[in-house]
Amino acid sequence: MRFCFFIFISFIVTTAAAQELYPYAEPASNMPSKSISAKLGTMFGNSVHNDGLGQRYVPEVMLGLNKKWMVHGSLGFGNMHENYFYYEFAKVYAKYRFLSIDEIHKHFRMAAFTSATYSRNKLHHNEINLTNGDQSGIQAGIIATQLWHKFAISGTASIxxxxxxxxxSKQDPQPYAFESFNYTLSAGYLVFPRSYIDYDQINLNIYAELIGGRNLNWPSEKYYVDLAPAIQLIFNSTSKLNLGYRFQLSSDISRMMKKSIMISYERIFLNALRKKK
Incomplete structure (x- = not known):
């Protein structure tokens, strides 16, 4: 038991603390090296493209290659853009952590990331959202994350x-925006436990995330800003359950939906990529 607890604490020191495992955004910290994580994310909301409840299901696999590199692969299935259920998109993501400043009960980290999305969805709106597979495209950006004991704050900026x-096409003017600046500002707080006794303790974290985008080189429908509060439960230090509600604060864009509910479950398999002796 003491050995397992020591391993758990070492993962907290070298990877992401519980309160920076943001439900909507990625932190600059990485998952444990040589580990695999499997995740199922779901999103529900009233889409303007169907008569009933809009749904999206995203199975995802994440690999911690080493302490600096991690990669993701995901597929999306849903009915957000049409009145029937279908395979929507595929996405790959890579993150490189290039700065780590670790101290007792606090750390600062920075990372660079890039992603590529292939989407079968037709262009319907000027809200550019490659993260959720609404369009095909590429994205690249920078993440900075600061942890102070039980509180963590993180910012992301990307193109x-x-x-x-x-x-x-040769249409003039072009019918849609094709380039955007996207950003997130995320904060997380560890509510429970007050102190760690063993790795079997349930963690309760609360989050608030500001999510926004601004279209570039586009004369109208330029921006949106959303707020996404969420709660998170972590079980046995290996399983994570997220529940979030995202809603619009301000926008001048005609959007597919202005609010949605997110539920996700993730399970990490520590040392799954290590070679057995």
């Missing part, structure tokens, strides 16, 4: 480029 056949 998204939509790669769609409509972009190469």
């Amino acid at each position: 998204s480029e939509v790669l769609d056949e409509v972009r190469s």
Whole structure:
């Protein structure tokens, strides 16, 4: 038991603390090295493209290659853009942590990331959202995360480029925005436990995340800003359950939906990539 607890604490020191495992955004910290994580994310809301409840299901696999590199792969299935259920998108993501400043009960980290999304969805709106697979394209950005004991704050800034056949058309003016600046500001607080006794303790974290985007080189429908509060439970230091509610604060864009509910479950398999002796 003491050995397992020591391993658990070492993972907290070298990877992400519980309160920076943001439900909507990625922190600059990485998952444990040589580990695999499996996740199922779901999103529900009233989409303007169907008569009933809009749904999206995203199975995802994440690999911690080493302490600096991690990669993701995910698929999306849903009915957000049409009145029927279908395979929506595929996405790959890579993150490189290039700065770590670790002290007792606090650390500061920075990382760079890039992602590529192939989407079967047609262009319907000027809200560029490659993270959720609404368009095909590429994204690249920087993440900075600061932890102070039980509180963690993180910021992300990125550029998204939509790669769609409509972009190469000769329409003048172009019918959609194809480039955006995206950002998140995320805060998390560890509510329980007050102190760690063993790795079997349930963690309760609360979060608030500001999520926004601004279209570039586009004359109208330029921005949106959302707020996403969430709660998170972590079981046995290996399983994570998230529940979040995202809603619009301000926007001048005609959007697919202005509010949604997110539920996700993730299970990490520590040392799954290590070679057995």
